[in-house]
Amino acid sequence: MTHTPINGGVCAPQGFRAAGIHCGIRKNKNKRDLALIVSDCAAATAAVYTRNKVQGAPLALTRRHLADGFSRAVLCNSGNANTCNPDGLQIAEQCCELAARALGVLPEEIVIASTGVIGQPLPLAPFEQGIPAAVSVLSADGGADAAEAVMTTDTRPKSHALAFDLDGTPCRIGIITKGSGMINPNMATMLTFITTDAAITPALLQRALSATVDDTLNQINIDGDTSTNDMAVIQANGMAGNAEINDENSAAYAAFCAALHAACVWACREIAADGEGATKLLECTVQGAPDARSARAVAKSIISSDLLKAAMFGEDANWGRVLCAIGYTEGDFAADKVSLTLASDKGSVKVCENSAYFPFSEDEAAEVLSAAEIRINVDLHDGTASAQAWGCDLSYDYVKINGDYRS
Template identity: 60%
Template sequence: MNLQEIGGGVCAPKGFIAGGVHCGIRKNKEKRDLALILSDRPCAAACTYTTNKVKGAPIAVTRAHVADGYARAILCNSGNANTCNADGVEIATRACQLAAQALGIDENDIVVASTGVIGQPLSIEPFETGIPALAGALSPDGSPAACEGIMTTDTCKKEFSYSFTVGGVPCHIGAIAKGSGMIHPNMATMLAFVTTDAAITPELLQKAVSSVVADTFNMVSVDGDTSTNDMLTCLANGAAENPVINNDESVAYEEFCSALYHICEALSKSIAADGEGATRLLEVRVAGAPDKATAKAVAKSVACSSLLKAAMFGADANWGRVLCAIGYTPGDFDADHVDVRFSSAKGEIEVCRQSAGVAFSEELAKEVLSQDVIGIDIDLNAGSAKATAWGCDLTYDYVKINGDYRT
């Protein structure tokens, strides 16, 4: 596939421009709160959405707009989730109409998203004043501004882009995402927008997106709370002019899925690492499971354990919390032969063998667990299936951030 990291974010693929402005939704005038991504031609479009029963109004509008499998633009505001508002759908619809007028495209070709505080009134006025300015700010170099426009409590931009080949034809894929708290995707608070110039049918794009999301974003947890507004949207405009991918058993489809997986994995890890108040990224790698479903369930159960997350904050090799989380994982599997290792840039240390403790150096364990990225390797010794989940430590700052998030 010859995947290589490049610059440009969502503007790396041919035919895409982007931008971000402050329109007045957020009180802080130094922070952008409105973002736009635009393709110069129609795109195959695929989305996944939160499984929360309470959903942001933009999701209903986006579902309707991409029902035909196509879109050209993505409009997203931060600072207000437009969720649980009596006029939420009307606001989201009107925002699309304003963007369509400014861009000269059909309003039904616009994906709309919102992120921020739930249940707060949202006025159309910021969109009325901000969208014309935003349309004028669109640029081939606008990905960083768009990325900033979708951020809430994020402390860093989540932006990646790669070049790859499909059937020997050079293609590009770019993405931006936001997510720091209320992260427990199923799809779920996070937003991710992916662009590519590869040519693929809407049906296969949706299949690829749904499959990749299941093994990347849905394996991330910061705090166990599934957001009301989660959405991933992928737009593929075909500007690379590769033969259209229309066969899910083809090498071309595999090449595309590999690139999509790679960028979604990078976004997933960056979201977990930037969890609210987090100081460490946790990568839970499960092997030896009887099947893939069990491997994924165990990995996510461990990554979600508040007790383990707190122990990792304290660099405490309390491996019993790993076994505890494995033990309450739903499913029919044997937990009597589990091996556990902790690892980081400082090395690795075995802490459990056959579900029993082994002697280890607490000093070395402290050193291993004091790094920014911690690996938790679990072998169930019950099969050949494996899976990975990502999380972060649980710190004092998480409570501080969420104690006054609204006020």
């Protein structure tokens, strides 16, 4: 399956427009803080949400609005999570009403999301001015502005798009995502918004998103914290004109899932590489597992180890920390035949064989680990299943960033 990178982000698929503006939620007027993504027609829509027991009001409202499987627009603010607010649900409802009025749609057709500080009052006034302003500048070129508007501690906007074919029909998928800290996804990543002009039923869209999230977005770890506002949403408006995908056993469904997977892997790498204070992207690949669940668990366990993350920051090939993480991972798999190789664009070095020391050069290993992207390749030699996970190193700057996050 060929997936060709293209420009445009969430506006690359036909029939989508977007905007990103500063509406006054953030004190810094140079930072955009309100994003809007709109489909020209009703779009099949699916979402996954955080499993944190404390959840932002926008998640509850979005669940309600997506009960019929369709939406017209996504509204997202940054700078305030609208979580643990006594009037949070009311504010979210009023925002949807404002957006619906400005767009000429129903409030129930609006997906709403928020990201930022938890437990801070969120006034309605910025939305009263900002939503009409955002609608007025909606554009097929607005994807980049929307990507910027959802950022919090991200150092750069994250926007991407791919072209692919479904049974000979050209289709497109676009994605923007945000996330830098408070990331240990459990059903979704911090915030990810995906658009596609492919036609697919809401039920299969939900199936595709949920399965893809398990293999991709849920396999990221920056700092072990699961956000209260995690959400991933995909809209499919069908404007590419392909025959609607309604059979999970069809080649078209497989092709669609492959494109969605590619887009989400891109998002995983971008989020992990931009982790708070990060100097290195870590990608862990586990093979030889007895089943996919075990492979995912082992990869996630390795990438989540603070000891390993600190060692990667120090460019120290302390491979015992990988074996330790494998050993405390829950699951029915053998851990006595593990082989481990560390790799980067500066070479590769095997450091472990049969769960024991494999002679290697410390100088060579340090050179491999000096790169900006490190690949941790593990073979359990206990089956045929494989999985990946993504993370970053743990640097001094992570503490500095989170020591004064609210200021």
